Structure formats: structure tokens, C-alpha cells
Amino acid sequence: MPTIRCTPPSDPARDPGLLADARTLHRAVTRLVQVWESRDRDRICCHDVSIRQCRALEAVMDLGPLSLQVLADHLQVDKSTASRVVAALTDKGYLARERDPSDGRALLLRATPEGVALRRRIEDEVVSQEAELIRDLPESVRRALPGVLDGLAAAAAARESA
Amino acid sequence: MPTIRCTPPSDPARDPGLLADARTLHRAVTRLVQVWESRDRDRICCHDVSIRQCRALEAVMDLGPLSLQVLADHLQVDKSTASRVVAALTDKGYLARERDPSDGRALLLRATPEGVALRRRIEDEVVSQEAELIRDLPESVRRALPGVLDGLAAAAAARESA
DNA sequence: TGATTATGGTTGCACATGCCAACCATACGA
DNA sequence: TCGTATGGTTGGCATGTGCAACCATAATCA
Numbered sequence: 001m002p003t004i005r006c007t008p009p010s011d012p013a014r015d016p017g018l019l020a021d022a023r024t025l026h027r028a029v030t031r032l033v034q035v036w037e038s039r040d041r042d043r044i045c046c047h048d049v050s051i052r053q054c055r056a057l058e059a060v061m062d063l064g065p066l067s068l069q070v071l072a073d074h075l076q077v078d079k080s081t082a083s084r085v086v087a088a089l090t091d092k093g094y095l096a097r098e099r100d101p102s103d104g105r106a107l108l109l110r111a112t113p114e115g116v117a118l119r120r121r122i123e124d125e126v127v128s129q130e131a132e133l134i135r136d137l138p139e140s141v142r143r144a145l146p147g148v149l150d151g152l153a154a155a156a157a158a159r160e161s162a
Numbered sequence: 163m164p165t166i167r168c169t170p171p172s173d174p175a176r177d178p179g180l181l182a183d184a185r186t187l188h189r190a191v192t193r194l195v196q197v198w199e200s201r202d203r204d205r206i207c208c209h210d211v212s213i214r215q216c217r218a219l220e221a222v223m224d225l226g227p228l229s230l231q232v233l234a235d236h237l238q239v240d241k242s243t244a245s246r247v248v249a250a251l252t253d254k255g256y257l258a259r260e261r262d263p264s265d266g267r268a269l270l271l272r273a274t275p276e277g278v279a280l281r282r283r284i285e286d287e288v289v290s291q292e293a294e295l296i297r298d299l300p301e302s303v304r305r306a307l308p309g310v311l312d313g314l315a316a317a318a319a320a321r322e323s324a
Numbered sequence: 325t326g327a328t329t330a331t332g333g334t335t336g337c338a339c340a341t342g343c344c345a346a347c348c349a350t351a352c353g354a
Numbered sequence: 355t356c357g358t359a360t361g362g363t364t365g366g367c368a369t370g371t372g373c374a375a376c377c378a379t380a381a382t383c384a
Contacts, residue, residue, distance in 0.1 A: 021304070022293035026285070028311035033198045034217065035318045036191060038238040041371090050340065055196065069361060076200040078343055083363060088340085105350045105361040123188070131184035133317050141313045142183065144306050149190035151303045153197045155295050203342090212369065231332060240372050245334060247370080267332045267379045 029152070043129070047122050048092065052077075056085045057094055057119050060109050065098075067106040094118055191314075205291070209284050210254060214239075218247045219256055219281050222271050227260075229268045256280055 037051075044054045052075070059074050060066060066074075072082035086109060089095040094115030100106035111119070134142050199213075206216045214237070221236050222228060228236075234244035248271060251257040256277035262268035273281070296304050 018293045018297065019289060021308075022289045022296060023285075024308045025296055025311075026289050026292045028308050028315065029194075029198060030217075032191075032311050032315040032318075033195050033202075034238075035315050036195045037199075039318060040195075052341070055192075067361070068363095076196070077341080079362070080344085080364080081340095081342060084341080087363090100361095103351075103361080107362075123185075127181060127184045127188050130188045131180045133314075134184060134187055135180060136317055137313055141310050144310055145314065146183075146186045146190045148303050148306050148310050149187075149194050151299055152295075152307065153190070153194040155298055156194075156197045156201060207342095214370070229332070239370090241333070242335080242373080243371055249334090250369085262332095265332080265380075269333075 043126055044122060047118065049089070049094070049118070049122075052081075052085055053089055053094075054119075054122060056082070057089060057111060057115055060095060061111045061116065061119060065108045065110045067100065068109065069106075071109060089115070205288055206284060209280065211251070211256070211280070211284075214243075214247055215251050215256075216281075216284060218244070219251060219273060219277055222257060223273045223278065223281060227270045227272050229262065229270065231268075233271060251277070 040051050044051050047054075049057065055075060056071060059071055063070070063074065068082050068086060069079055071086070072079040075082060075085075077085075086095060086097065086107075090097050094112055096110045096112050098108040098110065100108045134145070137145075202213050206213050209216075211219065217237060218233060221233055225232070225236065230244050230248060231241055233248070234241040237244060237247075239247075248257060248259065248269075252259050256274055258272045258274050260270040260272065262270045296307070299307075
């Protein structure tokens with residue numbers, strides 16, 4: 001389908017500052033992502049699950065019982081990867097793999113009570129560290145953060161799927 | 163050295179909104195990191211190098227000729243991982259592994275001309291996509307971005323090394 | 325000086341992740 | 355009912371990761 005774009009695809013010459021802004025943004029996001037990745041590895045991996053496994057557990061809890069394919073789409077990984085992540089979580093007792101009664105092919109993934117507890121434990125710990133962190137930030141920055149980050153992630157995700 | 167902290171280490175009871183803010187922040191950053199990881203996989207991995215390899219190449223160029231250990235510290239990975247990443251980049255011709263003349267044990271890692279060209283190629287492409295992205299953002303968000311992101315990354319990095 | 329210790333790198337191991345492709349079972353549509 | 359589409363699993367192969375063991379060179383100290 002021929003989507004109509006309101007903004008022309010590229011006219012950086014029209015706004016000379018745009019590329020400079022973009023470069024600044026690129027470096028800032030890259031730095032943030034790298035720092036956070038490392039933090040998450042340290043904070044999550046000591047809790048019996050990998051980062052990916054933790055994200056999968058969160059997705060299952062937040063999106064309700066779901067199929068493997070939906071989970072894979074959400075995590076943006078191949079379904080084979082999702083299958084193995086789920087297998088690991090199931091082996092550890094954090095997820096339950098049921099058959100979808102309305103579709104004999106599909107799974108219905110649910111978090112077990114142990115999974116719910118683990119997720120709460122990890123998130124509480126991380127959030128308390130987050131609290132330490134934002135207390136040191138200027139009030140203006142602290143207030144602007146969620147909106148800005150959500151906007152950025154949403155814009156990137158939208159462009160991704162376009 | 164006994165660093166003095168201006169804010170007490172933890173008193174969430176003093177500010178009941180703090181934990182809620184922290185949770186909001188946590189979810190926002192997590193989402194952003196996930197979206198970006200996926201983006202980077204798609205944007206970088208079609209250029210003959212993995213994300214990690216690209217980061218390593220950037221680090222070598224930005225920090226000047228450096229040793230494996232310094233690189234590993236910067237990327238926050240084990241030195242064995244750094245060793246293999248460097249080996250891959252060297253095999254592909256993007257890095258040169260020299261002996262440090264002032265220390266017979268250490269390496270001096272440098273980007274080759276091919277490495278420099280590759281990094282420029284990748285960054286130009288990514289930055290142009292970034293430009294598309296921020297053009298769609300509200301002006302207020304776009305203006306707040308770099309400061310907010312830098313502040314957050316810096317705070318996280320500082321707390322990390324504390 | 326000679327022995328001990330510290331540091332920089334590499335390698336083996338085990339495992340998670342990643343993608344592709346082949347495969348099976350079930351569902352759906354012509 | 356037969357062909358096709360979809361949901362999942364598994365195998366293969368590559369990369370990435372940390373840990374531990376190991377080697378070579380420095381640095382330190384008796």
C-alpha cells in the first residue's frame with residue numbers, strides 16, 4: 001500500500017542544524033543504551049535469569065496470557081529464539097506453557113506464582129536503585145524524563161514498523 | 163578516598179512519589195533500550211560487523227590507540243570477550259593489533275583506514291535516520307532530548323562506578 | 325640478583341542468543 | 355478434501371559472554 005508521508009523523506013539541506021542535532025542525539029542514546037545494558041546485566045543476571053528471559057517474563061505478565069508468536073513479535077526476536085527463552089523459563093518454573101483451547105496449535109503462556117514473585121523481586125530492586133539515581137537529577141530533568149523517553153521510543157518504534 | 167555524598171543513601175519514605183517516579187522511569191528506559199537494541203541490530207549488522215564490534219571500533223577511534231584491557235573496561239565486558247571482538251575486527255581488516263613498545267605485554271589497538279571508513283559509513287546512515295526521527299518529534303521534546311539523556315547516562319555511569 | 329607477585333592477553337568450556345531452514349501438527353479456505 | 359497458511363520445535367551454525375586456566379612480560383621485594 002502506498003503510504004502517504006506528510007514530511008518529505010529527506011531534505012537535510014532545508015535545516016542545516018538537523019544533522020548536527022541528530023548526531024548529538026545518536027551519541028547520547030548510544031551511550032545511554034550501553035550504560036543501561038551493562039547495568040541490567042549486573043542487576044538481573046544474579047537473579048537466576050538472563051536479561052532476555054526477564055524481558056520475556058515481564059511481557060507475559062504485562063500482556064496477559066499470550067502465544068509464542070505474539071511474544072516473539074513483542075521482543076522482536078525470531079520465534080525460535082522465543083521458543084528457547086520460554087523453554088528456559090519453563091524449566092526454571094517461572095512460566096507455564098498451556099495449550100490454547102481455542103487453537104490447537106497455539107500456546108498460552110502464563111507466569112507461575114514463582115515467576116510473578118521473581119519479577120516483583122527484580123523490579124523492586126531495580127526501581128529502588130532508579131530512585132537513588134533520579135534523586136540526584138535536577139527537578140526539571142526528572143520531570144521531563146518519562147515523556148521524552150516515551151516519545152523517543154514511540155517514534156523509533158513507529159518508524160521501525162513503517 | 164572517602165567520597166562524601168550530599169544526599170543520604172536512602173530515605174524513600176521522605177518522598178512518597180519518588181518510587182512511583184522511579185518505576186515510571188524504569189519502564190520508559192527499558193522500553194527505549196529494547197527498541198534501540200532491535201534498531202541497532204538491523205542497522206548495524208548489515209554492515210559486516212555486529213553491534214559489539216561496532217561499539218569497539220568506535221571506542222578505539224574515539225579514545226585513541228588503546229590496550230585490550232582499557233577497551234574491555236570501556237565496553238564493560240570481560241577481557242576475554244574484548245579479545246574475541248578485537249580478533250574478529252582484526253580478521254575483517256578494521257583494526258590493527260600492534261605491540262605496545264613501552265610494554266611488551268600490552269597491545270595497541272588502532273583502526274585501519276577501512277575501519278575508519280566503515281565507522282563513518284555506519285554513523286552517517288544511522289544519523290540520517292535519526293534526523294528523520296527527530297523531525298517528527300514535538301519541538302519541546304526535541305530540544306530537551308540531549309540534556310536529559312546525557313544527564314541520565316552520566317548519573318547512571320557515576321553511580322555504577324561508585 | 326632471584327624469587328614472588330601483578331598485569332595483559334589468549335584459549336577452552338559452557339551456555340545464551342541469533343537467524344535460517346526443515347519439519348510437524350493444526351487450522352483454514354477454495 | 356486437498357492445498358495452503360500458521361504456530362511451534364528442533365538442528366545447524368555463528369557470535370557473544372563470563373569464568374578459569376594458562377602463558378608471557380613487568381614490577382616488586384627480599
